[in-house]
Amino acid sequence: MFRLLSRPAVLAALLTLPAFAQATNPSGLPLPRFVTTRSEPINVRVGPGQKYDIAWTYLKSGIPVEIVQEFDTWRKIRDMDGGEGWIHQNLLAGTRAGYVTPIMANGEIALLANQSSKASVRARLGPGFKVTIKECDGTWCEVSASDPSQRSTTYSGFMHQEELWGVYPDEVFD
Numbered sequence: 001m002f003r004l005l006s007r008p009a010v011l012a013a014l015l016t017l018p019a020f021a022q023a024t025n026p027s028g029l030p031l032p033r034f035v036t037t038r039s040e041p042i043n044v045r046v047g048p049g050q051k052y053d054i055a056w057t058y059l060k061s062g063i064p065v066e067i068v069q070e071f072d073t074w075r076k077i078r079d080m081d082g083g084e085g086w087i088h089q090n091l092l093a094g095t096r097a098g099y100v101t102p103i104m105a106n107g108e109i110a111l112l113a114n115q116s117s118k119a120s121v122r123a124r125l126g127p128g129f130k131v132t133i134k135e136c137d138g139t140w141c142e143v144s145a146s147d148p149s150q151r152s153t154t155y156s157g158f159m160h161q162e163e164l165w166g167v168y169p170d171e172v173f174d
Helices: 002-023
Strands: 033-037 042-045 054-058 064-071 074-078 084-088 097-100 109-112 121-125 130-137 140-146 154-160
Touching: 064 084, 064 097, 121 154
Parallel strands: none
Antiparallel strands: 033 064, 042 054, 042 084, 064 074, 074 084, 097 130, 109 121, 109 154, 130 140, 140 154
């Protein structure tokens, strides 16, 4: 009888190990994940603490980064260029943003009026153009883009999810 009871208990314990491992992150949130910088300027350090040297500094807020590791209140981030460093958690926000990543070099991506490749084009965005991401359904993302040369001009529309750095393939959120 004891053998029959202990096998389900052992099986249940083994099945909860991945969930427990994920919950051991200080934030309890999944890794990796995308966020944005909250303020400006932000020093990115070579280690998780203020005693570590500054690797570089972000001069603008709202820059999309990927959190790849956590240590106490520090988050190891990776940027679009693959650079990695540490930022204090208070300097990051859950807002989603991304960069346009055309498949062909120097190509432009159409910002479309709706979730159809045949939709009318609202704007053409070049490589590295920053967008704010409102939501993604696994295939399409609703985004807004502001032209820095024309402060009052903002374009909203849809892009294929694969054309953005700042979201994972098939990721769904709103």
